[in-house]
Amino acid sequence: MxxxxxxxxxxxxxxxxxxxxxxxxxxxxxxxxxxxxxxxxxxxxxxxxxxxxxxxxxxxxxxxxxxxxxxxxxxxxxxxxxxxxxxxxxxxxxxxxxxxxxxxxxxxxxxxxxxxxxxxxxxxxxxxxxxxxxxxxxxxxxxxxxxxxxxxxxxxxxxxxxxxxxxxxxxxxxxxxxxxxxxxxxxxxxxxxxxxxxxxDDDLRLPPDTHDRTLVLRAKAFVHRHLPDPELTPARIAAAHHISRSHLYRLFRAEGISVAAYVRDQRLANVRRDLADPALRAMPVRAVAARWGFPRAAEFTRAFRTAYGVPPGEFRRQALSAGSGAAARGRGRSAK
Missing domain, CATH: 2.60.120.10 (Jelly Rolls)
Structure with a gap:
């Protein structure tokens, strides 16, 4: 933090x-x-x-x-x-x-x-x-x-x-x-x-690296707005910013990550957050995954396990159990 x-x-x-x-x-x-x-x-x-x-x-x-x-x-x-x-x-x-x-x-x-x-x-x-x-x-x-x-x-x-x-x-x-x-x-x-x-009106005087970093940020902001769309592809991201896919790939390589990996990681982070949210405990895991652009359950489960070390269902059980325990401890302290 x-x-x-x-x-x-x-x-x-x-x-x-x-x-x-x-x-x-x-x-x-x-x-x-x-x-x-x-x-x-x-x-x-x-x-x-x-x-x-x-x-x-x-x-x-x-x-x-x-x-x-x-x-x-x-x-x-x-x-x-x-x-x-x-x-x-x-x-x-x-x-x-x-x-x-x-x-x-x-x-x-x-x-x-x-x-x-x-x-x-x-x-x-x-x-x-x-x-x-x-x-x-x-x-x-x-x-x-x-x-x-x-x-x-x-x-x-x-x-x-x-x-x-x-x-x-x-x-x-x-x-x-x-x-x-x-x-x-x-x-x-x-x-x-x-x-x-x-x-x-001085954009042309910006240093080239500032142009590139600004373009990366615009692309990342576009990704965040369209994460739920399973059709979010590098081609679509590049077209939205009027650049070629190869240019987009170069920009993200300079950030140390591929375009596909960035999209996947952002989707997984949102799924992980929602699975740990008690307010969403009634939503099936597959629905949470689809909510963030993972329409195929098997593909999503493999990606989640690779990223976080446990299947999504097990992660949800652990996160909600830990949250319930912390809330109970807090109520116990308040009662003293």
Missing amino acids: LHESVLRTVDLPVTDRFDAWTQQLGRTHAPMQLASDRAADYRGHQRLIGLGDVTVWPATFDHLVFRRTPKLVRQSDPEVFHLSLLLRGEGAAVWGGQQAAYGTSDFHVNGSSRSYEIVTGPDPVTIVGVEIPRELVALPAGRAERVIGRRISGREGMGALLAQFLVQLASDTGPYRPSDAPRLGTVVTDLVTAVFAHAV
């Missing part, structure tokens, strides 16, 4: 909550002046996920006004870009005489080297924030800064690819090892660079 640190203001005395939140965001991005009409009893929840030089931080918090003044910029500038993917709520930003409003599934971009004011709506907001050093964004000087303050859609194009990756990562860091963190940071860096380049 990736290393995370968590702040929940409800765990603190009421009088300390807003100050703690202010200090935390100052460390997360850069020192800011914060204000809120809920400061007397502030509710905020932030997870900090370290990915090498990049930080991802899912958060939900009450109404807030962020001000990074010219004086604060002069006093401290970590030279980072910040992106916020707004998942719930609304907000607006003012910078350099310009302003923009943001809604659900929009990205807002700012930088620690510029002064700004950001205001969220009256209801709590939920975001996934990203902090990325300026030097990691592989665009010519001055190009990336043109994205600051702009509203970028997380519903389509490159913005959607970045949004999908961040939401999936934030929803469950359990499958990743600490050693995966720098690699995941590189993925975020490449996607942010691609999003910025697209926003300023």
